[in-house]
Amino acid sequence: MSGNGNLILGKGAGEQNMAGAQNSFAGGLAGRKNSSGNYNSFFGYESGANNTTGSNNAFLGNGAGFNNLDGYDNFFGGYRSGYFNGSGHHNVFLGSGAGYSNSSGADNTFIGADAGGGNTTASGNVFIGSLTGSSVTTGNQNTFVGTQAGQNSTSATANSFFGFRAGANNTTGQFNTFLGVQAGLRNTTGNSNYFFGTNSGLSNITGSGNYFLGDNAGGGNTGGSYNIYIGANAGNGQNVNGDNNLAIGFEAGRANVAGINNTFLGFRADAGAAGLQNATAIGNNARVNVSNAVVLGNAANVGIGNSAPSTRLHITTGVANQSGVRLENLTSASPANATNQTKFLTVDGSGNVILGSTTSSGRIAAGAESLWQLNGRFLTSKEDNAVIIGSGVSKTPSDYNLFVSKGILTEKVKVAIRNTSEWSDKVFEKGYQLRTLEEVEQYVDQHQHLPGVPSAEEVVKQGVDVGKMDAKLLEKIEELTLYMIDLKKQNQQLQQRSERLEKENLEIRQEIRRLQQK
Secondary structure, three states: OOOOOOEEEOOOOOOOOOOOOOOEEEOOOOOOOOOOOOOOEEEOOOOOOOOOOOOOOEEEOOOOOOOOOOOOOOEEEOOOOOOOOOOOOOOEEEOOOOOOOOOOOOOOEEEOOOOOOOOOOOOOOEEEOOOOOOOOOOOOOOEEEOOOOOOOOOOOOOOEEEOOOOOOOOOOOOOOEEEOOOOOOOOOOOOOOEEEOOOOOOOOOOOOOOEEEOOOOOOOOOOOOOOEEEOOOOOOOOOOOOOOOEEEOOOOOOOOOOOEOOEEEOOOOEEOOOOOEOOEEEOOOOEEOOOOOEEEOOOOOEEEOOOOOOOOEEEOOOOOOOOOOOOOOOOOOOOOOOOOOOEEEEEOOOOOEEEEEOOOOOOOOOHHHHHEEEEOOEEEEOOOOOEEEOOOOOOOOOOOOEEEOOOOOOOOOOOOOOOHHHOOHHHHOOOOOOOOHHHHHHHHHHHOOOOOOOOHHHHHHHOOOHHHHHHHHHHHHHHHHHHHHHHHHHHHHHHHHHHHHHHHHHHHHHHHHHHHHO
């Protein structure tokens, strides 16, 4: 036996130590085969018994780290914790049998009886609680907190389970987050799920991409995917197992059996039939019974533009003499399907739509047609007169022929441009004087609008020339494009610099590590 600075107590403890220094071995056969390992502390019968070159380890308990060979920077506390660890490093195992089967896994933290007991080569895991992750063998980057959390996971990766038996039956499912007692309990292969609340996603087995928030939310889902259930018992019903559904509210969507692409918003808003698709129910106890339908409320009134609707549909436009209702595909030019009828829709003094009738027909004639003539499909003023539509028009400049007081609604507007000089491609020409962003900022601070763009006061006085304004806005867009191109170049330069610094930093860290290992 050689080496210096060692404390060895117990029969057979450290008996094969050759060059190992500053070790503490206490207990029968503790550190028995240590040859050149340094700075180790082994306390307990057969703790670290097979360690040869591993350093910086602390094993506390009967058989703790028994098979460690060259693993380093490990802390094992408890009966046979880290028992089969061979080359694993940077691990913390606390509890009887914690990390028992770990061989080469690194950067793991297992706390609790048999926590991570089946782990062999997996790394980057955190298991806290009795039997948490006890079946994990090769799964990496998991975090399980709570008794039996993630107990049956084997090769699953990047999961986070918090709570008693949360994700207990997960085997290979990845990228899941379960929070709550028995959240995601039966999940086996489902991926990318978020379950928050006691028993949320309880029955999910293969469903993926689900978001369940609330006690028992989505509790009956087994294979449905891409659903969002928010609220206690939301989506929690037998055979509620469809895809792409949204249910928000207490017990919302519980009857959505085999439904797809449905939306339920409100207290117990739900489906009234199975197998619905593209159905929406909004409101307290709202029910939708057919696919491709939207139901608003249960015996509720709908208000648009007002806060106190008095009928099933109550529309307030805020502008006198306008209904706020538009039938785009049914206009005055549409052919009539029913002629010679004496009944029609009209409004009463309160604006309610009512069914009216007439027993005689009348016709209002106007002498205005003498001022116009029809030339083909064009209606032309005989005396080049201007047209005013609406009341209250006070500004009628002589350069214009049409004045509208309340606006124009059209499906298409085309403004003629006389020549290329009235457009804004000049921004991309060489020699264009682009302001710096600092100059733009100073201008905006002083004038409260962009350079070259008219102020609000100017627009009120002179109006807006659509063609010129579009050209000016395009000019600003093209200037923004130039700024973005410049910023992209700057960003690329910064990225290249960052990559160089990262490479240098990596080399420095590697050199420090090399020096530390000497």
